[in-house]
Amino acid sequence: MITAHTAPPVDPTDPFGHDVLEDPLPLHAALRDAGPLVHLTEYDVYALARYREVHAALVDWQAFQSGAGVGLSNFRHEEPWRPASLLLENDPPRHDAPRRVLRAVLGPGALRRLRDAWFADARELVDRVLADGDEFDAVARLAEAFPLRVFPDAVGIPREGREQLLPLGDHNFNAFGPPNDLVRKGEPRLPELSAWVASRCRRDTLSGDGIGARIWAAADRGDITAEQAPLVVRSLLLAGVDTTVHGLSATLYALATHPDQWRRLREQPHLARAAFDEAVRWESPVQTFFRTTTTDVRVGDHVVPDGRKVLLFLGAANRDPRRWEDPDSFDLSRDPSGHVGFGMGIHQCVGQHIARLEAEALLTALAGRVRSIELAAPTVRHHNNTLRAWGSIPVRVRLG
Template sequence: MVVTAPPSLDADPFDEEVLRDPLALQAELRDAGPVVHLRRYDVYGLARHEQVHAALTDWQSFQSGAGVGLANFREEKPWRPPSLLLEADPPRHDAPRAVLTKILGPRALRRLRESWHAEAEALVDEVLTDREFDAVPALAQAFPLRVFPDAVGLPRDDREHLLAYGDHAFNAFGPPNGLVARGAPRVAELSGRVNAQCARDKLADGGFGARIWAAADHGDITHEQAPLVVRSLLTAGVDTTVHALAAILYALATHPGQWRRLRDDPGLARVAFDEAVRWESPVQTFFRTATTDCDIAGTTIPEGRKILMFLGAANRDPRRWDSPDAFDLSRDTSAHVGFGMGLHQCVGQHVARLEAEALLTALARRVRRIEPAGTPVRHLNNTLRAWASMPVRIHPE
């Protein structure tokens, strides 16, 4: 095989204008080749679906344990203890993953389904007192903050800080730019509040958090690992779901034909959610680190070098998807990488799908039409594609 140097670009994927609208850069990266060298950060970029999917599923060659952000934990000290789910590889990753897979399994979701649907109905009743509102705080943020911390076992008060903490955690996966600097003054405060909520005595009996501590009592994980697993659950279980719900609300408000399809068949709620996760990719990027000299499509990535996987670009790759820029409920989304893929695939994705199913079903039952009522505003984050504001107008039955 002939080894060639990859094309080299000076583009900055973490520039605020690119974060606001990354589609043009994503297309440039895909068209440049299967591997691109990004000179600004001296990392290798993968933007095509084939290569991103392959890297996600090959944890032996592309490790998470050196950090899933730009920082290389082989050389730099992380700003907080690394996540046992996102930033660990086997064997360190195995026991925490197995515990959470069991706790968040089908039996737990069956128990939650009825109550979460009831909570969604109650929230929609509250929201429908106004015909125009901002869907981000009113629905996309309100519903996860209403039901998920309850399921974990957190007290009812003092939940808003979870969004700020998660926002900084995902910003910190990028370079130390202005977005990171803006969140830095609150890092100690937010970390302290989240870490305190992961303690055994702060968690209600029967919740996900208490069950994680029970797994430590049983010897499935250590007692030192238990609060880190709870923290991972809180970090990944709120922000990403909030932004995925905002993505589906935006998609349906701007695609009235697809909203009618969902209203005619509410059973498409989970299909619609997955298509929105593919279309918007709330998690846009993650890094890996080469464990050895790796060949990708004729390019050798040296051992120890960082690889930036563009999940959002892969999810709109025309080499994999027909009409990838279209939001289409008839699409088979089974290969999308919005939740990752392989060993590190999002362990809470079925929880997020249940939240989306509950909220979309409640809306479809009560709302004839949903449409934009103003210009939406992006919330910028180095890793997440998110909305800060989304004015909508609803037409109830």
């Protein structure tokens, strides 16, 4: 046990308060400046906001476990409100088999099969949106519409009712925070939405040729159990839509507010994936996740005791000037690789390449039709305890 240490600096700010959710950057800067470890007194948890420490905690699953929950609730003492995610909220060895299955079904072969259809779907969507006029809400018409169309199709769930994925995912990510007004807002519909998604994860509901069916086939082979199969499908649906929606929203906002970068993308459309990754670094759609220490862990001159919750500020790490040059700039000439927007280590987002393909398809289609894109009216944030989310991004485009 580590004994010699000094107390870390403290910060009384509520990181889940609406003022912080509207603009987290001042808190991020204050936490980074305070030191490598900060005690957040509002919830009696510890915080890491610098890139080096966040990255180190993400890859050290033995000392910073996910199995006690990646939210504020500590599963050592509290019962989860839903079955724990087999990937996000489990550590080896329980984590290993489901992740192997998903890595296989979401691998390069799956991307090749999806690519042509998704690029065609993106062109059709962009053509339809542009046919309705030169002003529209980029969140509703593009960032939500495209993932809700192509990703559930790929998983193999029916089209009817799939818009339910957005409020369910919103509540899922809110529930990683404290039981505040954002959580209470989603609770009335939770039984209905949970039953709906569970029904869509059954073998008899899924199409026979999608990702969901391949997950069930893995259960038939014994790679995972029949009880695990619907939970793996559910994890895909709950984690793979909202995050991509807000990643696309972040990219569209960045390009609408940086006309020089939009011109660069039009001239070099192969930068579409880089634009998405730079937007994920710059905006960090997933802002925070918790870990729980499994032993006394030293961070700098301080120690986090065993069994304590640690809040990892991914968004703060992704703008840490100790790691990134001019971190507050959105710049397509930057190499954004190494950002922690998709996590890092064994719990890194297994569907990140799917998200990149969705972004590449949509941005390529848009860049092929649109000469310029700019904000047409004030934007609106959507507050979520975990996500840096958008409610509305009104844009005006010029074709050419």
